[in-house]
Amino acid sequence: MSAPVRVRFAPSPTGNLHVGGARTALFNWLFARHHGGVFVLRIEDTDLERSQAAYTQAILDGLKWLGLDWDEGPEVGGAHGPYFQTQREGLYRAAVERLLAEGKLYHCFCSGETLEAMRKDQAERKVAIKYDGRCRGLPREEVERRIAAGEKFVLRLRCPDGISVEWEDITKGKLTFTSDLLDDLVVVKSDGMPTYNFAVVIDDVGMQITHVIRGEDHISNTPKQILLYRALEAPVPRFAHIPMILGKDRARLSKRHGATSVIEYEKMGFDPEAFRNYLALLGWSPEDHTREILSREQLFAEFSLDRVSSHGAIFDLDKLTWMNAEYLKRFTPEVLLARLRPWLAKIPGFPGGYSDAQLAKMAGLYRERVKTYDEIVANAGWFFSAPQEYDAKGLEKAGKIAGARDLLGRLIGRFEAQAGFEEGPLEALVRGFAEAEGRKFGDVVHLCRLGLSGRTATPGLFEVMAVLGRDESLARLRRFLTVCPA
RNA sequence: GGCCCCAUGGUGUAACCGGCUAACACGCAGCCCUCUCAAGGCUGAGAGCGCGGGUUCGAGUCCCGCUGGGGCUACCA
Numbered sequence: 001m002s003a004p005v006r007v008r009f010a011p012s013p014t015g016n017l018h019v020g021g022a023r024t025a026l027f028n029w030l031f032a033r034h035h036g037g038v039f040v041l042r043i044e045d046t047d048l049e050r051s052q053a054a055y056t057q058a059i060l061d062g063l064k065w066l067g068l069d070w071d072e073g074p075e076v077g078g079a080h081g082p083y084f085q086t087q088r089e090g091l092y093r094a095a096v097e098r099l100l101a102e103g104k105l106y107h108c109f110c111s112g113e114t115l116e117a118m119r120k121d122q123a124e125r126k127v128a129i130k131y132d133g134r135c136r137g138l139p140r141e142e143v144e145r146r147i148a149a150g151e152k153f154v155l156r157l158r159c160p161d162g163i164s165v166e167w168e169d170i171t172k173g174k175l176t177f178t179s180d181l182l183d184d185l186v187v188v189k190s191d192g193m194p195t196y197n198f199a200v201v202i203d204d205v206g207m208q209i210t211h212v213i214r215g216e217d218h219i220s221n222t223p224k225q226i227l228l229y230r231a232l233e234a235p236v237p238r239f240a241h242i243p244m245i246l247g248k249d250r251a252r253l254s255k256r257h258g259a260t261s262v263i264e265y266e267k268m269g270f271d272p273e274a275f276r277n278y279l280a281l282l283g284w285s286p287e288d289h290t291r292e293i294l295s296r297e298q299l300f301a302e303f304s305l306d307r308v309s310s311h312g313a314i315f316d317l318d319k320l321t322w323m324n325a326e327y328l329k330r331f332t333p334e335v336l337l338a339r340l341r342p343w344l345a346k347i348p349g350f351p352g353g354y355s356d357a358q359l360a361k362m363a364g365l366y367r368e369r370v371k372t373y374d375e376i377v378a379n380a381g382w383f384f385s386a387p388q389e390y391d392a393k394g395l396e397k398a399g400k401i402a403g404a405r406d407l408l409g410r411l412i413g414r415f416e417a418q419a420g421f422e423e424g425p426l427e428a429l430v431r432g433f434a435e436a437e438g439r440k441f442g443d444v445v446h447l448c449r450l451g452l453s454g455r456t457a458t459p460g461l462f463e464v465m466a467v468l469g470r471d472e473s474l475a476r477l478r479r480f481l482t483v484c485p486a
Numbered sequence: 487g488g489c490c491c492c493a494u495g496g497u498g499u500a501a502c503c504g505g506c507u508a509a510c511a512c513g514c515a516g517c518c519c520u521c522u523c524a525a526g527g528c529u530g531a532g533a534g535c536g537c538g539g540g541u542u543c544g545a546g547u548c549c550c551g552c553u554g555g556g557g558c559u560a561c562c563a
Binding site for chain 1: 488501512558559
């Protein structure tokens with residue numbers, strides 16, 4: 001038995017959950033579930049300037065919306081907490097003291113301006129930009145004196161020269177870096193907070209993370225972190241760097257490409273399961289790639305890091321939309337109604353006098369006609385309030401039907417005489433009526449549709465009438481009679 | 487500038503350790519169905535696998551170079 005799989009998603013609360021982060025979280029979650037491992041959520045809030053508690057909540061909400069549940073982390077706790085980096089200062093300090101005692105760190109008093117000048121010079125000389133180590137050999141007395149004098153300093157890790165740092169990345173294969181190009185990275189900032197690279201390593205070690213699955217933008221951080229693992233004499237986890245999610249121009253997805261945070265997709269009316277399914281297929285595919293609609297159980301069963309592709313993937317709203325529609329089509333009317341309720345509630349007049357059964361039937365009528373939840377809001381409003389106006393094109397067409405108003409009048413008479421109000425008999429009635437009148441069935445249908453909805457496009461007329469009910473249908477048609485072209 | 491990653495139709499992917507007429511899906515076009523709109527069914531266009539060299543009987547699949555794209559080069563994460 002190998003050690004149990006422990007993975008983590010470690011966002012920093014400086015914004016909402018982005019689709020890139022969401023996909024990273026998803027892959028971690030799927031990997032953990034596939035292996036029966038543990039999925040840890042850790043909040044990296046060491047950037048005091050930009051971190052906000054509200055964002056932490058937004059990220060948790062985003063993960064919950066996607067249905068990604070974590071086994072350890074905020075709200076659920078766990079044996080390896082705390083799960084906020086700002087609450088783990090003691091752990092960092094202990095590590096720092098140890099490394100300092102072992103001579104693996106050193107104090108650096110260089111100011112921002114000094115460093116800037118150094119980099120500018122290196123840039124001009126077209127040489128690798130890195131800290132030149134000028135504080136590396138400061139005498140102990142000088143260090144102590146300057147600290148006592150209240151000078152600001154950071155702590156840097158002494159990086160070995162001339163060695164090659166490499167690891168076998170699960171998705172990228174063997175990756176190699178020369179330590180000569182690596183900075184003596186800052187481990188503790190002058191405000192006393194650990195830097196990202198340092199905190200990550202301390203926490204991944206402390207939380208016994210076995211696999212680090214993250215975006216490939218972290219590849220170049222990895223050798224630095226490996227050096228840190230070595231300094232700490234801690235086991236190095238496996239790494240899997242997954243490709244970025246890109247905009248249509250192949251640049252990393254950003255606001256200018258459109259919506260980037262998952263909350264925006266929720267607001268656009270996407271179903272979380274569909275969104276999650278779509279995200280799973282961005283950079284990964286199951287062995288049988290002809291199947292694309294995958295339940296969470298199927299994803300758990302089939303997810304594997306070695307089937308993650310190695311190049312960036314463009315986020316395709318069209319395909320996401322298609323997938324969303326596929327999900328809607330698979331829902332029963334009752335399930336659809338349940339998911340739709342928050343959206344329906346925005347419609348003036350909702351729920352009118354309709355029973356849940358009627359509402360479910362209505363949802364069912366739109367199931368194959370809308371691709372997102374908010375489309376139904378835009379299209380089904382007329383169910384809840386009679387039309388105040390009628391589609392201009394529709395009226396124009398009605399005007400071309402000779403004697404439309406009288407025709408409609410006679411049809412209303414027939415409806416009034418009709419005992420029940422089920423779609424089958426209604427259709428039979430209208431077909432018979434059209435034939436008797438020598439009219440095209442379609443003309444009669446279109447006239448009714450316009451009268452009932454004010455629209456030229458709705459679900460099937462007779463199904464609509466059955467849901468609206470006898471009284472409402474007749475009331476609407478009678479009103480339409482007063483404005484119907486003669 | 488330096489370092490690193492990547493490269494199959496418009497998009498997402500597939501093609502096992504080299505053997506294809508390069509597959510699936512989205513999107514697109516046309517047709518069918520039809521009371522509208524959808525949905526559905528059928529058909530089709532669209533890549534010869536970034537480019538150039540190798541290796542091999544044979545390469546999208548291996549090697550080298552180039553080009554292109556992306557990422558990182560912070561006391562941000």
